[in-house]
Amino acid sequence: MRFRRPVAFTGALALSLSLAGSAQDDSAGSSSHTVTYWLWDANQLPAYEACARDFEKRNPGLDVRITQLGWDDYWTKLTASFIAGTEPDVFTDHIQKFGQFADLKVLEPLDDLPIEDSSYQPGLAANWVGQDGRRYGAPKDWDTVGLFYNRKMAKAAGISAEELNGLDWNPRDGGTFEKTIARLTVDRNGRRGDEPGFDKDDVKVYGLATNGGGDGDGQTQWSTFTASAGWTYTDEERWGKRYNYDSETFQSVVEWYFGLAEKGYMTPFTDWNSQSNQANTQVASGRAATAFDGAWMISTYAGFKGLDIGSAVTPAGPTGKRATMMNGLADSVTKGARNKAGAKKWVAHLASNACQRTVGGYGIVFPATPEGTEAAVAAYEKKGIDVSAFTRPVTDTREFTTFSYPITNYAADVLALMKPAMQDVFANDAPVGGLDETNSQINLILDQ
Template sequence: MRVLLRLFAVLVLLGGCSVTPEKDTGTVTFRLWDEQVARAYEESFAAFTKQNPGITVTVEVVPWADYWTKLATDIGSGTAPDVLWTNTSNFGLYADNGALLPIEDPQRAGWTPSVVDLYTRGGKLWGVPQLWDTIALYYNKDLVAKAGVDPADLTWNPAGTGDTFLPAARALTTGNVYGFNASLDNQGVLWDFVGSNGGAWQDGDAFVFADRPKTVEAVRYLVDLIGEEHVAPPAADTTTNGDKTLQLFTQGRLALFQSGPYHLRAIHEGASFPWGIAPMLAGPAGRVSVVHGVAAAASAATRNRDATGQVLRWLGSAEGVRPIAEGGYAFPGVTAAEPAFTAYWKKQGVDLRPFLDAARGTTFPAPVGPRAGAGTTAAGSVLEQVFLGQLGVEEGLRRAQSAANDAIEE
């Protein structure tokens, strides 16, 4: 009876596929791009194999810089891993092309709803949520105390009315210290400013940011923090080094650093001063955080669907993702495992409530669509010129939008 129940669970998980059940044996390959989180998966799969002795899971780490190029090549040649990490910008292409297996699982009620929504396309779910992040405001306690700034109560406004953030950023910018990490950081800064001003980045799969006045207004405010107000590091530094603002913060040269929980470890290990986490900046539309998540997807070319289904079901369980949470790596995609992550950081003296509050509030989706990644890359090369002051905001956004939409049509 237990074998029959297990087999039924696998068929439900891979319900979109017509398959002939195989024995619960074999090797399943699992690919991701993060070496640190790979350690958590090694621990997770060791526990999995104890419960499923006929299945071995091999973890492959492919660096982010090569990840999507290699995946495209492997999918084209039929050598893709059985299970793979994917993000919102890239899964749509493979889902639409039939390279992924749709997922139906009774456990999904226990998965983070926002991540489930991100990976739902065409009425089907294409990945098992693994981790998620939102945005909050890291702050240097010494610097904000010296300037008399309350980081938990900062509002920006392009019209100037009720803007408490800009005066605070000015007060915090002294000597070789900058007030805020205004930069072309899509997830941590740019899209959050757009959302907090009531703007939009996409309509369906199409990019529409240049056509939305609230988006243009938000980008202009952000760019002016760099070029006009000088309360943020020069764009020449931050566009060539994506880690520059993180480095400045851990060096004590940046007072306010708006970003996600993915930088918790770097700040905890690198900062020699007391720091805390406050709610992200509020705009005219309130606090609107980008929500993003990573999911585990199944390759349609897997030669062992039964074992792959068992692995996916494990990854959709609290037990499967608990090492990610207990190791302090990320908020897990299974809500039952979430307390383990907050408990880890509580032991380090870090309160994660601002991230949790952001997730429960109004959120702004990361770009989606079959070629959202290509569109975002194309737009980024033009937006760099905007942040550098080489192109005006309105003209630059028009050019960036055109480049993005051309890229998704190729």
């Protein structure tokens, strides 16, 4: 999973004594014959076990020991391992964490690996180069965001797949996107959101599910709207020095977005739970007709029993383009790796076409290399799943724009400030103008 937020690294350091005491030494036994590797996605574990078997055949005498942990446990335990000196040789890295990991010098430079920008989907390799010009991650996979929808509900509302793939929006009246979401919303008396007498306080099916307030990045919430309105997180594409949450554009967009819940078209904050009732659960239960979610969730939505789920591209915004975050994970070697030579060989294999084609063949994620991506698309096709809503943004730059997580040194601090601020706007209808102060606090931290 990509959209859940990692625990604050700086806060964890402040609790270093207690964390160190609870750390388990999973790296014990790592030697010149063993490479320890951590990842968080259980769905991808079989694919990487297959890569490990191939790697071991190619490198006699080297064994890969894989540890898979749930998302929250993963980051908590990884942080603890850095403090206790029990870190793995290699781990799956997240771009939001990269800046602080690099700044704290817990990552090993990978400049000696054969990593070329042109070998991977656009932008994926460049994102893992630090401010010092050195590489700290080898591209692993990528994902974009699309609109999943219940085909039966769409048909009942008289909305076609072509219409869902041609939506537009604006922060004034919401455009055809808001009209469509309203049409898909049904109250307990059977009235739709665009019909007279609709009761916004007694909704049976919401047009749009929610993934909460979106913290400071809004990957599967508001980011597609803010980006297609021309807004950017920071003053620079990478390693920005100023955040822009005080922007009039940003604030007008999020005010409109959260206003969808106020109108009764989007699942309210009270119906959302970061652990047990996420957007996909709302769609699966019939509580919502559509949901913005990431490509890593394709198989999950396709697997809902008794439901026929389709996917559509994000709506076009005031800029005239459709926008989606394109997030890319990487594999990083730790500075304290006990088998650094073996670790780099393993990372080179993970980033190779050989491994990425293998991973793509499982049809779980889109690997970083074009060949790996093609293998994934073919695997999804065999399952009868159309993934063009997620792949088109990467190939069609005339209609789509893609963007990355903001890459800065203090992502954990931004999270700590923006999460309650955005929840306050969503849950308590707090004025969006209050984000001016939050933005000032964030920029003061970046000035350090």
